[in-house]
Amino acid sequence: MRVVLQRVNQAKVTIENKGSENISKGIVVLLGIEMADNSDDVDWLVNKVLNLRIFDDANGVMNRSLMDIQGELMVVSQFTLLAATKKGNRPSYIRAANHSHAIPLYEAFIEKAQLLLGSKVASGSFGAMMQVALENDGPVTIWIDSKNKE
Numbered sequence: 001m002r003v004v005l006q007r008v009n010q011a012k013v014t015i016e017n018k019g020s021e022n023i024s025k026g027i028v029v030l031l032g033i034e035m036a037d038n039s040d041d042v043d044w045l046v047n048k049v050l051n052l053r054i055f056d057d058a059n060g061v062m063n064r065s066l067m068d069i070q071g072e073l074m075v076v077s078q079f080t081l082l083a084a085t086k087k088g089n090r091p092s093y094i095r096a097a098n099h100s101h102a103i104p105l106y107e108a109f110i111e112k113a114q115l116l117l118g119s120k121v122a123s124g125s126f127g128a129m130m131q132v133a134l135e136n137d138g139p140v141t142i143w144i145d146s147k148n149k150e
Contacts, residue, residue: 032081
């Protein structure tokens, strides 16, 4: 499971030009799921995202987590994070999980995050065409892979 997370002042995801979800100060998570992922990856990654100290404390040092600031979270599915680009110029998405494997893990990620945050998590719609608009704060952008815990 891979995420790119961005610290934001605000964000909005529009789903197929129909509805939208918004957050204010918090984190946008772009979530990619591969066939090798399971509930252990969900648990580890949700805890990492919610507790990563990327928000400033009173001294301007990144020492506070999303949980500490009671910030908001948005999760958007992003299979292109699993792109393989080694061969040729057309990315391959062979590692990306199919819908039957990915959707339950995507939903579990959102549910676990909501449970731990104690508030609603904004999200896109798995497999839908979406537009994501955000105001990056910092900017702070971090890539995390549950199979490569650096």
